Amino acid sequence: MGVPPDPASGLTALLPEGAVLTDPDVLAAHSRDHASTCPAGVPACLVRARTTEQVSAVLRYAHEHRIPVVPQGARTGLSGGANAVDGAILLSLERMTAILGIDEENQIATVEPGVVNADFSRAVAGKGLFYPPDPASWEMSTLGGNVATNAGGLCCVKYGVTADWIRGLEVVLADGRVLRTGRPTAKGVAGYDLTRLFVGSEGTLGVVTKIVTALRPAAGAPQTAIAFFGDIGSACATVTDVMTGRLRPSMLELIDPIGLAEVSRERDYGFPPGTDTVLIAQSDSSAENTAVLGGFTAAAERNGGQALVADGPEEGKLFLAARRSVGLVLEKRGAMLSDDVCVPRTRLRELVAGVGELSRKFDVRIACTGHAGDGNMHPAIVFDAADPDETRRANEAFEAVMALGLDLGGTITGEHGVGALKANWLERELGPVGLDVHRSVKTTFDPRSILNPGKVLTRF
Ligand SMILES: Cc1cc2nc3c(=O)[nH]c(=O)nc-3n(C[C@H](O)[C@H](O)[C@H](O)COP(=O)(O)OP(=O)(O)OC[C@H]3O[C@@H](n4cnc5c(N)ncnc54)[C@H](O)[C@@H]3O)c2cc1C
Structure with missing residues (x-):
């Protein structure tokens, strides 16, 4: 069966009014993520899905007609994963923004993929609960995108990455069938761990339409310490000392000389003269704050740095703001x-x-x-x-x-x-056997290779 000349008209007949867009300016605006140098193709249309059924209808159609589909969240990715390929249907999940339930007793939540990370974190915080994965893009990126990239973040050093907080998923497969993986229980080992397989699969194995997350009780108010160094090597030695010293900071971030110079051009953060590198550490457990931040400042001073514990949450937030802004500031340069x-x-x-x-x-x-x-x-x-x-x-x-x-x-x-961006490098890391197994998995889930082609795997 050949590719129909105009997938937009086929999908318009299947979906509610306004769901399918073809305006060239809209398509151009949705054709790439934040990987500014990564090539992007010209898509056929953009679909803004609002329900699992709509996602399923799009994939059934695309599968039947062998049309590429590029799932998209907020397009904050840094690897070109959400970039258009020629003739593709861009399938945006950004309008699926419902927090379907926060189960306080079982400490889990069920959400749609378009929920922005920070909105979700604030919603659970309102109930005294905590969803730890916090990419620096948390005010922009979606939970669906976080799941698809297995996003990390600033407090992963203590709490782990997105995969560690996902109990189950609803995924629409390439042929439109709806799969449910995992379970809401704290334990469960029936069958293969398909949830883990989909987490980090970058839209190449299925489209995530619901997410069941684990939550934990809110952490304590974070306390922040900052260390200023005249050279980056001493800052790295401090990191190694802290982490091999069995301390458990909830954040340990480094701003290097170039990042520091660039953020300082935008705003005066009050870094002492001669500072070339900054380390920011946080601890969020009142029982451990003194030991963790004391250990951090001692390690920094041993390595020739100047360290201080922020004199309140506002100063802590200021230094953290410098760290969070590095990426966006560099993008402007x-x-x-x-x-x-x-x-x-x-x-x-x-x-x-x-x-x-x-x-x-x-x-x-x-x-x-x-x-x-x-x-x-x-x-x-x-x-x-x-x-x-x-x-x-x-x-x-x-x-x-x-x-x-x-x-x-x-x-x-x-x-x-x-x-x-890095698809050519996958074999170098995985080796030929690893790559071969990846190709088999891809073929099982997406035999017609319509899902995000050219991403993760270059060919199979
Ligand atoms: C300033 C800045 C700071 C950042 N900091 C961090 C950081 O600290 N840690 C970190 O890990 N990343 C970081 N990122 C990268 C990015 O924000 C993450 O990769 C994020 O998880 C992407 O989410 P998104 O909603 O923007 O997804 P998109 O960029 O739209 O998509 C990312 C990938 O997921 C796929 N996808 C999206 N939604 C779905 C879905 N529902 N089902 C299936 N596949 C889907 C896409 O096809 C694509 O392959 C940062 C980016 C910026 C711009």
Whole structure:
């Protein structure tokens, strides 16, 4: 069966009025995520789904006519995962925004995929509960996108990543059938763990239409400490000391010299003169705050830093605001290629030093901010895309950072996903057998290869 000339008219007949959009400006605005350098195709239409039945109707149609479908949340991704491919149906889940239930007794919640992370976190906080995964994009990104990318965040260092908080999913399969995975219970091992398989699958195996999350009792009010360093190596040594010293901060973030200079151009955060790198630590348990923050400040001072405990929540929030704004500030400076390598924590210092060497070797600026407590850094290469030579050097540096991460025993992506940006690198990390098994899984769930083609796996 051939591709019909106009999938928009076929879908318009199946869906409510206004659900299918073809305005070229709207399509262009929805054709890419925040990976500014990643190619995007020209889609056939955008569907704004409001129900599981509508998602199912779209996929049945696309499966029958072999039309590519790109699921989309808020398009804050940093790997081109939500980027359009030519002729695709962009399937936006952003309008599925219901929080269907918060079960306080069982400490679980059921939500639709378009709920924004921060809205959900505030809703459960209102009931004295806590949903920990908090990507720096939490005010923008959707829970569906967080599930599809297995998003990490700032407090993952203590509480784990999105996958650790998902009990079950409703997923529409490529042929339109609706699958329910997992269960609301605290335990359950009947059958394969399909929930984990879908978490992090980046829209290539199915479209998530409902999410059952675990919750926990609200943590204590966080207390923040800050350490200022004259060099990034000392900051990394402090991270290793803290994490190998059995302390459990609820956040341990690093702002590197380039990130620090760029956020300081936007706003005066009051960093002391001579500061080149900042570490921000938090503890959110009154029973542990003194030990955790005391251990942190002592480690910082041992490594030549100046440390202080924030004199109240407002000062803590200010330093955190600097950390949260680094990505958006860098995006304003030019084209950006954002790496996402994660290495064993004890190798953080080697990673940061290696990135510095690559910056010199390729003569490009590489900011290296990130979730230092997890060993997960975001070396971000900011460059002038109008300069072909600088663009080539930036791309070479981007690849060299991934090679460095693998050489240090790490991964090419700790939380942003493979998307289109790193698909060529998957085999290098997984090896031929791993890649072969991935291809078999893809073929089982999506035999006609309509779901987000070209993402994660380049071919199969
Ligand atoms: C300033 C900034 C800071 C960030 N900080 C972090 C961070 O700290 N940690 C982190 O992990 N990430 C971070 N990110 C990256 C991004 O926000 C996350 O990857 C986020 O999870 C994407 O959510 P989204 O709703 O924007 O999804 P999108 O970008 O729209 O989609 C992401 C992927 O998920 C798929 N997808 C989306 N919804 C569904 C669905 N319902 N079913 C199936 N597939 C779906 C898409 O096809 C795509 O492959 C940051 C991004 C920015 C711009």
